[in-house]
Amino acid sequence: MRIVAVTACATGIAHTYMAAEQLEKTAKSLGHHIKVETQGAMGIENELSEKDISQAEGAILATDIEVERAERFQKIKTVRVPVQEAIKDPKGVIAKLQG
Amino acid sequence: MNSESSNLREFVFDCGLRNGLHARPASHLADVANRYGAECQLKNLRNGLEGDLKSVLAMIAVDVRAADRCRVRVEGEDSEAACNELRRFIEQELPGCDEPLAQVAIKGNAEGLPRGLRSAGLQCHFGIPVSRGVGRGKAVILGSLALAAGQAAESPDSPEEERNRLHRALTQVRDRVQSSLVQNADITQRAILQAHAAILGDAGLRRELEERIALGRSAAGAVVDAGNHFAGLLNQSGSAYIRERTVDVREICAQLLEEVSEPGSQPPPIELDGPAVVVADILGPQQLLAFDRKWLKGIVLGSAGTTSHAMILARSLGIPAVAGLADATRLFAPGDEILVDANRGLVIPRCPAEAWRFYERERQAYCRREAVLSRFSMAPAVTADGRVLEIGANVSSAVDARHAFANGADGIGLFRTEFLFLHRSTPPSEDEQLAVYETAVGAAGGRPVILRTVDVGGDKPLPYLELPLERNPFLGCRGVRMYAGHEEMLRTQLRAVLRASAAGMVKVMAPMVSSLDEALWFKHQVALAKSELLARGAGFDTAIPIGAMIEVPSAAFILGALSAELDFFSIGTNDLSQYFFAVDRENAGLAELSDVRHPGFLALLKQIADELGMLGKWVGMCGEMAGEARNLPLLVGLGLNEISAVASEIPALKEKAAHLSAAGCRKLLAEAVRCGTATEVDRLLCGSAEVQAPRPLLDAGLVTLNSASRDKDEAIREMVDALYAAGRTDDPQRLEDAIWAREAVYATGLGFGLAVPHCKSDAVSANSIGVLKLKHAVEWGSLDGKPVSMVILLAMRDAGPDGFHMQVFSRLARMLMDESFRARLMSIADRHELVSQIGEELNAAVAPADEGQANGATQPQGSGVHGTDEVKWARIQG
CATH class of the missing domain: 3.20.20.60 (Phosphoenolpyruvate-binding domains)
Structure with missing residues (x-):
């Protein structure tokens, strides 16, 4: 499946990127296509476009803080989890989207 | 200046001494007055109090504060010469007899405690830090300097005998002070001993003593009464500085009392025979000087005075001292192991092993910092x-x-x-x-x-x-x-x-x-x-x-x-x-x-x-x-x-x-002169990223292997100390608090035996990666519930955008998700190798296409301060 995701933690120094890495790695190993936007200390990176989102079958918002521009995901199936969960159990998080 | 009688002269002056007319300036003034036969009187026109200009104690009791208007009245044969000289002295020299105003020290408090002490669940007492340092030893409790005459006072011999006894005592005590003066070259100690010599020769004190003996009191009784009389006068002063001079009068009278009393009726002097912390309500400077410096490790005082002579001496001798612990002598038992932390204004009784350990580790961190500083101090500043x-x-x-x-x-x-x-x-x-x-x-x-x-x-x-x-x-x-x-x-x-x-x-x-x-x-x-x-x-x-x-x-x-x-x-x-x-x-x-x-x-x-x-x-x-x-x-x-x-x-x-960039500093100055206020300049100084030359994020000095830290608290503190030693934070306690504030959101233990504490704080002066490998794994509240054996600290400045460093941090965070990278880090047992391994992998990851980025994130060749690697690296950063 095609997945889009956003990761964002409180300080934006470490967990945002660790969660992004886990989701990317795991999705690929499961044969999914994924694009992860990070909202960290460097601001928004790898930003999801309207097209990215409209083509995706689901979105994962792995965040401890308010997601910037959350309205983008209104028309799409969305799973919200704390950042830690994406780090600890990325497989389980992706499974939630499929379930 | 002239008045009706040809032998009576007077003038008015405004006190130019910031601390008021206290013992040392007063003793100089009394010296001048005592050169003349004329009677000299000082009157404070603010409060109407009057006293003898030839008596230091009487003058102090007049309670002259800064800017008080006073009148000097001189009467006698040589009044013209005396008046002229007193006037000249008061106008020209007296202002130079002052000393800087005492710093207002703030009482220690529980919020100011570092985490390592807070978590030890200490029982401790807070006071005012007066003389910096940390010391520990067995409590030696001193009795108060309160004057009590005992038996001798009740059965006086003839006034003649009592007078002789008193004069012998005055001579003996004065000789003792004089001989300490001869042996002592230290300016601070000499000034204080001189003030004591002046009190012993004070005309007012002598008069009070003589009058009481003439009335039939014993020498001991006269000393007690006169001492209490002057102590009472000084205690009424509006100036804390002068009130603290009460101690000097008490100490001198206590010494006189010892001389005039029967042997054995006064407690013997205390000899220190091991590391000791002296606890007293008040402490006289001569008492302090009498202790063996080798064993005197700290002072705890009940009185709140920070400018008493004993405290001035403690500062000049570098003895840690905390004052203002109410009822100090009752808080501790003789022989209790006491720790005095005069940096934080804290006294710990029966000091538990955890606190010992904290202070020992703090001392080691301080030594490492000193070692780093001394490397810089002996080279030119570039x-x-x-x-x-x-x-x-x-x-x-x-x-x-x-x-x-x-x-x-x-x-x-x-x-x-x-x-x-x-x-x-x-x-x-x-x-x-x-x-x-x-x-x-x-x-x-x-x-x-x-x-x-x-x-x-x-x-x-x-x-x-x-x-x-x-x-x-x-x-x-x-x-x-x-x-x-x-x-x-x-x-x-x-x-x-x-x-x-x-x-x-x-x-x-x-x-x-x-x-x-x-x-x-x-x-x-x-x-x-x-x-x-x-x-x-x-x-x-x-x-x-x-x-x-x-x-x-x-x-x-x-x-x-x-x-x-x-x-x-x-x-x-x-x-x-x-x-x-x-x-x-x-x-x-x-x-x-x-x-x-x-x-x-x-x-x-x-x-x-x-x-x-x-x-x-x-x-x-x-x-x-x-x-x-x-x-x-x-x-x-x-x-x-x-x-x-x-x-x-x-x-x-x-x-x-x-660590500064001269080019960045020039830009900063150019901006500063365009500001409107000093506050804006201060903000610029705090916020400017350009003035700091980029430093490697990681060098061997930030890596600790075989750490003996026993828990998460100690591990974090040890990493903070490493940053402090390297001059990467000016405020280790605030940095530690910032890291713990982040841990409070949720613990940064990732699982796999690894934790990544981090913070963004203005207590960080250079972006840094710290690495700590623990001898024994510690609990960290990790995602997998397992203890942690390797800790990687990411400390980020809270100033300006720093894209490259943030890119390195985020890359490192991603790489830590890779099992084989973690395994490589875990297996390396050499600091320099660890630095180069992380450096190489990070550089490859951050800018794989650019060969020039090699060594970009770290300084592989260890801790060289001005090494060429750093210069090269700095260029890449720009």
Whole structure:
């Protein structure tokens, strides 16, 4: 499946990127296509476009803080989890989207 | 001044002493009065109290505070001479007998405790930190200095015998003080002992004692009564400083009491035989001096006084001391192991092992920091982009000079020679001065020594100069302005300076120059001194550089003309700022108006530095502005050749300079002079990322292997200490708190035995990665519930955008999700190898396409301070 995701933690120094890495790695190993936007200390990176989102079958918002521009995901199936969960159990998080 | 009777004279004065008329100035005044037969009375017109000018104690009891208006009345045969001399002394010398106002110290509190102590669940007491340091030992509880006469008082012998007993006691105690004076060379200790000698000879005290014996009291009873009488008077003073002098009276009377009492009726003196912390309600200075310094590890006082003589001594002797612990003597039992933390104002009784451990680890961290600083202090200060800044020292004596060079001074930027001229009745001779200057030049070992000729005037009057009284001495005849009337004194000094120049690199500098004429006149005087020496056949440096202080604004606008005549300049910011802002620097209430970071003042400094730079003249800065580390970016931005500061600040200034970018500092200064307020400049200083030269995120100094930390608390503290030792944080406690604030959101243990604590904080002065490998894994609240054996700290500055470093941090965070990368890190057992491994992998990940990025994130070759790797790395960062 095609997945889009956003990761964002409180300080934006470490967990945002660790969660992004886990989701990317795991999705690929499961044969999914994924694009992860990070909202960290460097601001928004790898930003999801309207097209990215409209083509995706689901979105994962792995965040401890308010997601910037959350309205983008209104028309799409969305799973919200704390950042830690994406780090600890990325497989389980992706499974939630499929379930 | 004259009144009806020819033998009665009087005058009125306003007290110019900031601490009021306390024991030491009063003892000088009593010395003067005691030279005359006339009766001398002091009356405080504010409170109506009156006292004998020949008695220190009586004068103190008159409770004269700063600016109180007082009347002196002199009556007797020699009243005219006495009145004239007292008046001269009070107007000219008394103001110089004062000392700086005591710093207001704040009582320690639980919030101020570092986490390591808070979590130890300590039982501790808070007091006022008076003399810094940490000490531990067994509690020695002193009885109070309260005076009780015991049996002797009740059955007096004949008044004649009691009088003899009293006189013997006075002589014995006075001899003891005199012999300590003879043996003691320390200025602080001598001043205090002299004050005690003065109290023993005090006319008021003697009169009180004699009167009581005449009334049939025993000698012991008389001592107790007189002691309590004066202690009571002093205790009523409105000045805390004077109230604290009560202790001195009590101590002296306690000593007298011991002498007049039956042997055995007074407790024997306490001898220390091991590390000890002395606990007392009040402590006399002689009591303190009587303890074996080897064993005296700390002092805890019940009284809150921070300026008592004992506390002044504790500071000068470096004995940790905490005051203001109510009921101190009842809080501890004799023999209790006590720890005194006089940095935080804290006393820990029956100190538990956890607290010992905390302080031992803190001591080790402090030693590591000192070791790093000493590496910087012994090398020249060079900014990261190669600009050299001499860091000199301000000194007042040859001893100061030796101390300064031991601290790494590149020279003496300001030798305040006037201290050789103070507190004496004639100016020092040429040979006397030469001996001092030669010692300083010898200690310099070829480094430059700037001798500033005597800078006295209304604020530092000298009795033998007979300077006219001025309503506004700071705007009066001081510095170079008073030389014309005292040419011989100046030329004697110049000859001594010139002769010292034969032994090394000496420069001579004139104070308070405001016009070209003064500069020319001063030069001419140097030329005359030279020809006097030539006639004598004495040797000197014929090309001795002649310079001037820039401390009067008018001089700052004729630099072209001055430069044609003079060789160098030093900006004296203390006076320059007070003349520039029209603010008396002694007036604490106006301090805000004369902030040296006021953009207007910075613009003046910039104009001076720029112009002298264009003229190719050497320019330095002495004055307090130069000694404050946070001003350093502004001073580097000015492009000064030198700054001169108090010796103890030199190592930290050199280290700080090494991490600055001169180019960034110039930009900062250019922005600062366009600000509107000092507050805006402060914000710029805090927020500017450019002034700091980029440092490697990681070097071997930030890696700890085989850490013995026992828990998460200790592990984090150990990493913070490593950053502190490396000069990457100025405030370790705040950094520690920032890391824990992040842990409070949720623990940063990732699982796999790894934790990644991190923070973004303005307590961080350079972005850093710390690595800690633990001997024994510790609990961290990890995602997988397992303990942690490797910790990677990411510490980020809270200033400005720093894209590259953040990119490195985020890349590292991603790489840590890779099992094989973690395994490689876990397996490496060498600090340097660990640094290069992380560096190589990070560089490859951050900029795989660019070969030039190799070594970009780290400094592989360990901890070299000015290594070429760092320079290369710095370039890549730009």
